[in-house]
Amino acid sequence: MKKINAVLVGCGGISNAWLGNKTVKEKVNIVGLVDLNPAAAEAKKERHALTGAAVGSDLEAMLKSTRPEVVFDCTIPEAHCATTVTALRHGCHVFGEKPMSDTMPNARKMLAAAQKADRIYAVMQNRRYNTEIRALRRFIATGAIGNLVAVHSDFFIGAHFGGFRDVMDHVLLLDMAIHSFDQARFLTGADATSVYSHEWTPKHSWYKSGPSAAAIFEMTGGLVYTYQGSWCAEGCPTPWECTWRLIGEKGTVLWDGAKQFRCEIVTGETGFTRQVKPKTVPRTFPKSHSQGHSSAIALFLESIRKGGVPETVCTDNIKSMAMVHGAVQSATTGKRVQLNA
């Protein structure tokens, strides 16, 4: 397959996961690197040996001079809307970092721009692309624990980033919980219909706003999903993928967010607690869908070349985004919020 020409915008920390992965090295020709800080773009050019890439701070000018087919948006959340809309206006397909946008009106604007341009705009949700979550989703779909009735996830990491996260509003819900909410939709196949949430900034917080939050979602099919998390919890961290408890009509499965599953299915019909038996969750999944950024980018490129729609196309991802902004609204108003992407 002929390499696809791409410009990458936003040459900070996460751009290494894009520029350094196998898919991009094999299938993409990076023709331009853009950052408000040109030195950051220069540094990525050197680090990833992108000798042919132009470097600049003006996206519009870069698109005019390099005419790429694709733009990778690795800028900060507040810049996603302007970056994506500009790229779409230049006829590019866009694959952008999460979260889709800083506000719901901006998310809708981006979706409308993609439809008007008749181009694909998809969002990076790399935490859908690992072996265990894929295997777990397949296991749930077999009906092994019956219909799901409740899903619970925990996220606790004392993360000291510095940079934009320290000063942004609603930092956990906006910049991290989007992964967990999207994982919940992915695992259950259900969408959120309402949310009630609480957000707080602990006394010892090194973030300005909202590093801790809890949220209760009602989902389609009568399912309830609860989330609790913190980015300023020192000690005993969970994995970045969260720890999960999924309860079905016939049993429960736990995922430690890493390599371990534990599942028990009810077998008894009498007694205070019914007898259960363990069940194995098969832990394999094809590499094509389990290599994080590399898999997500490969599948995005395939949909451009062969047709089809990426899993995290904006028309779908806006439903995960609505969970985030609904949780923010609920936390701000103290009221339950009905969701309508």
Ligand SMILES: NC(=O)c1ccc[n+]([C@@H]2O[C@H](COP(=O)([O-])OP(=O)(O)OC[C@H]3O[C@@H](n4cnc5c(N)ncnc54)[C@H](O)[C@@H]3O)[C@@H](O)[C@H]2O)c1
């Ligand atoms: N998928 C993941 O697991 C994951 C992990 C980390 C970060 N992210 C996401 O990636 C994005 C970037 O995060 P980061 O950690 O790399 O941040 P960062 O601060 O390290 O880098 C962002 C870069 O974007 C540049 N920038 C900002 N506005 C710009 C604009 N309008 N035009 C061009 N360049 C601009 C900044 O100068 C900076 O170099 C965020 O949306 C973040 O949520 C995703």
